[in-house]
Amino acid sequence: MEDRFIKLVRLAVQAVSLVLAVCALMTIGLIYFQVFYQPSHFEFGETKQLGVVTSIDDVKDGVHLPTGLKVDVNFELVVTNCTGCHSAKLITQNRANADGWSNIITWMQETQNLWDLGEDKSLIVDYLSKNYAPEQQSRRKPLANVEWYELED
Protein backbone atom coordinates (compact mmCIF):
# COMPACT_ATOMS: atom_id res chain seq x y z
CA MET A 1 0.00 0.00 0.00
CA GLU A 2 2.73 2.45 1.05
CA ASP A 3 4.71 1.40 -1.99
CA ARG A 4 1.87 2.11 -4.40
CA PHE A 5 1.38 5.52 -2.91
CA ILE A 6 5.02 6.43 -3.40
CA LYS A 7 4.90 5.20 -6.98
CA LEU A 8 1.86 7.37 -7.59
CA VAL A 9 3.56 10.44 -6.14
CA ARG A 10 6.64 9.77 -8.23
CA LEU A 11 4.46 9.52 -11.34
CA ALA A 12 2.72 12.77 -10.52
CA VAL A 13 6.04 14.54 -9.99
CA GLN A 14 7.28 13.22 -13.32
CA ALA A 15 4.15 14.44 -15.10
CA VAL A 16 4.44 17.90 -13.58
CA SER A 17 8.13 18.14 -14.52
CA LEU A 18 7.31 17.20 -18.06
CA VAL A 19 4.71 19.96 -18.32
CA LEU A 20 7.14 22.45 -16.81
CA ALA A 21 9.86 21.40 -19.24
CA VAL A 22 7.55 21.95 -22.20
CA CYS A 23 6.56 25.37 -20.86
CA ALA A 24 10.20 26.31 -20.39
CA LEU A 25 11.03 25.27 -23.94
CA MET A 26 8.14 27.31 -25.33
CA THR A 27 9.23 30.35 -23.34
CA ILE A 28 12.77 30.08 -24.65
CA GLY A 29 11.39 29.70 -28.16
CA LEU A 30 9.24 32.80 -27.72
CA ILE A 31 12.11 34.89 -26.41
CA TYR A 32 14.31 33.71 -29.25
CA PHE A 33 11.60 34.69 -31.74
CA GLN A 34 11.17 38.13 -30.15
CA VAL A 35 14.87 38.88 -30.16
CA PHE A 36 15.95 37.46 -33.48
CA TYR A 37 12.90 37.71 -35.69
CA GLN A 38 12.69 40.98 -37.56
CA PRO A 39 10.18 41.54 -40.28
CA SER A 40 12.08 42.77 -43.28
CA HIS A 41 9.25 44.75 -44.87
CA PHE A 42 9.25 48.52 -44.78
CA GLU A 43 12.80 49.00 -43.69
CA PHE A 44 13.55 52.65 -44.06
CA GLY A 45 16.34 53.60 -46.38
CA GLU A 46 15.77 51.14 -49.16
CA THR A 47 13.11 50.41 -51.67
CA LYS A 48 11.47 47.05 -51.27
CA GLN A 49 9.43 45.50 -54.00
CA LEU A 50 6.79 43.66 -52.04
CA GLY A 51 4.98 42.40 -55.08
CA VAL A 52 1.45 43.65 -55.26
CA VAL A 53 -1.02 40.85 -55.43
CA THR A 54 -3.75 42.12 -57.64
CA SER A 55 -6.50 39.80 -58.59
CA ILE A 56 -9.28 40.69 -60.96
CA ASP A 57 -11.67 40.70 -58.01
CA ASP A 58 -9.68 43.52 -56.44
CA VAL A 59 -10.31 45.87 -59.33
CA LYS A 60 -13.61 47.53 -60.08
CA ASP A 61 -14.17 50.32 -62.60
CA GLY A 62 -10.41 50.80 -62.89
CA VAL A 63 -10.00 51.27 -59.15
CA HIS A 64 -7.93 48.96 -56.96
CA LEU A 65 -10.39 48.33 -54.14
CA PRO A 66 -7.94 47.55 -51.30
CA THR A 67 -6.18 50.91 -51.76
CA GLY A 68 -8.65 53.00 -53.72
CA LEU A 69 -5.93 53.91 -56.23
CA LYS A 70 -6.61 54.05 -59.94
CA VAL A 71 -5.05 51.17 -61.83
CA ASP A 72 -2.75 52.63 -64.46
CA VAL A 73 0.85 52.41 -65.66
CA ASN A 74 3.20 52.33 -62.63
CA PHE A 75 0.31 51.77 -60.24
CA GLU A 76 2.25 48.95 -58.58
CA LEU A 77 5.20 51.21 -57.84
CA VAL A 78 2.87 53.56 -56.03
CA VAL A 79 1.23 50.82 -54.00
CA THR A 80 4.62 49.44 -53.08
CA ASN A 81 6.27 52.71 -52.12
CA CYS A 82 3.42 54.88 -50.98
CA THR A 83 1.09 52.81 -48.84
CA GLY A 84 3.49 51.46 -46.23
CA CYS A 85 3.32 54.42 -43.87
CA HIS A 86 -0.12 55.85 -44.42
CA SER A 87 -3.36 55.15 -46.12
CA ALA A 88 -3.58 55.65 -49.87
CA LYS A 89 -6.41 58.07 -49.04
CA LEU A 90 -3.77 60.74 -48.43
CA ILE A 91 -2.94 60.32 -52.10
CA THR A 92 -6.42 59.98 -53.55
CA GLN A 93 -7.63 63.03 -51.61
CA ASN A 94 -4.82 65.21 -52.94
CA ARG A 95 -4.46 66.88 -56.31
CA ALA A 96 -1.28 68.33 -57.77
CA ASN A 97 0.64 68.70 -60.98
CA ALA A 98 4.01 67.01 -61.51
CA ASP A 99 5.93 69.72 -59.64
CA GLY A 100 3.47 69.56 -56.76
CA TRP A 101 3.74 65.79 -56.40
CA SER A 102 7.49 65.95 -56.68
CA ASN A 103 7.55 68.50 -53.86
CA ILE A 104 5.31 66.38 -51.65
CA ILE A 105 7.63 63.41 -52.16
CA THR A 106 10.72 65.51 -51.46
CA TRP A 107 9.06 66.85 -48.32
CA MET A 108 8.41 63.29 -47.10
CA GLN A 109 11.98 62.32 -47.88
CA GLU A 110 13.35 65.26 -45.94
CA THR A 111 11.04 65.10 -42.96
CA GLN A 112 9.25 61.75 -42.83
CA ASN A 113 11.93 59.17 -43.56
CA LEU A 114 10.68 58.34 -47.02
CA TRP A 115 13.44 56.43 -48.76
CA ASP A 116 15.28 57.39 -51.92
CA LEU A 117 13.08 56.32 -54.81
CA GLY A 118 15.84 56.49 -57.43
CA GLU A 119 14.56 56.27 -60.97
CA ASP A 120 11.16 55.24 -59.70
CA LYS A 121 10.49 58.76 -58.51
CA SER A 122 9.78 60.15 -61.95
CA LEU A 123 7.60 57.14 -62.79
CA ILE A 124 5.64 57.66 -59.60
CA VAL A 125 5.28 61.38 -60.30
CA ASP A 126 4.06 60.51 -63.82
CA TYR A 127 1.37 58.27 -62.40
CA LEU A 128 0.32 60.77 -59.74
CA SER A 129 0.23 63.84 -61.93
CA LYS A 130 -1.76 61.96 -64.54
CA ASN A 131 -4.31 60.36 -62.23
CA TYR A 132 -4.44 62.92 -59.45
CA ALA A 133 -4.04 66.13 -61.38
CA PRO A 134 -5.62 69.36 -60.19
CA GLU A 135 -9.36 69.25 -60.80
CA GLN A 136 -10.52 70.50 -64.11
CA GLN A 137 -12.96 73.38 -64.06
CA SER A 138 -15.76 71.87 -62.06
CA ARG A 139 -18.43 74.30 -63.22
CA ARG A 140 -20.16 73.41 -66.41
CA LYS A 141 -19.49 75.48 -69.47
CA PRO A 142 -21.92 78.31 -70.16
CA LEU A 143 -24.72 77.27 -72.43
CA ALA A 144 -24.10 78.00 -76.09
CA ASN A 145 -26.36 78.08 -79.08
CA VAL A 146 -29.49 78.25 -77.04
CA GLU A 147 -32.62 79.04 -78.89
CA TRP A 148 -34.38 81.45 -76.63
CA TYR A 149 -38.02 82.08 -77.05
CA GLU A 150 -40.20 84.94 -75.95
CA LEU A 151 -42.43 84.39 -72.99
CA GLU A 152 -45.95 85.29 -73.89
CA ASP A 153 -48.33 86.96 -71.51
Ligand code: HEC
Ligand atom coordinates in the same frame (compact mmCIF):
# COMPACT_ATOMS: atom_id res chain seq x y z
C1 HEC B 1 8.31 56.56 -44.72
C2 HEC B 1 6.91 56.77 -44.57
C3 HEC B 1 6.15 57.34 -45.77
C4 HEC B 1 6.09 56.82 -47.03
C5 HEC B 1 6.72 55.56 -47.55
C6 HEC B 1 5.26 57.71 -47.79
N1 HEC B 1 4.80 58.71 -47.00
FE1 HEC B 1 3.48 60.13 -47.51
N2 HEC B 1 3.53 60.88 -45.67
C7 HEC B 1 4.23 60.35 -44.61
C8 HEC B 1 3.89 61.08 -43.40
C9 HEC B 1 4.45 60.78 -42.00
C10 HEC B 1 2.96 62.04 -43.77
C11 HEC B 1 2.24 63.04 -42.87
C12 HEC B 1 0.98 62.34 -42.42
C13 HEC B 1 0.12 63.20 -41.61
O1 HEC B 1 0.23 64.42 -41.73
O2 HEC B 1 -0.71 62.63 -40.92
C14 HEC B 1 2.74 61.89 -45.19
C15 HEC B 1 1.86 62.68 -45.92
C16 HEC B 1 1.56 62.48 -47.24
C17 HEC B 1 0.65 63.30 -48.01
C18 HEC B 1 -0.15 64.47 -47.48
C19 HEC B 1 0.72 65.68 -47.62
C20 HEC B 1 0.00 66.92 -47.16
O3 HEC B 1 0.37 67.97 -47.66
O4 HEC B 1 -0.88 66.80 -46.30
C21 HEC B 1 0.65 62.81 -49.27
C22 HEC B 1 -0.16 63.35 -50.45
C23 HEC B 1 1.56 61.71 -49.31
N3 HEC B 1 2.10 61.53 -48.06
C24 HEC B 1 1.83 60.98 -50.44
C25 HEC B 1 2.76 59.95 -50.48
C26 HEC B 1 3.21 59.33 -51.69
C27 HEC B 1 2.74 59.69 -53.09
C28 HEC B 1 4.11 58.38 -51.34
C29 HEC B 1 4.91 57.46 -52.26
C30 HEC B 1 5.91 58.12 -53.06
C31 HEC B 1 4.23 58.40 -49.89
N4 HEC B 1 3.41 59.39 -49.40
C32 HEC B 1 5.01 57.55 -49.15
C33 HEC B 1 5.11 59.30 -44.64
C34 HEC B 1 5.33 58.51 -45.74
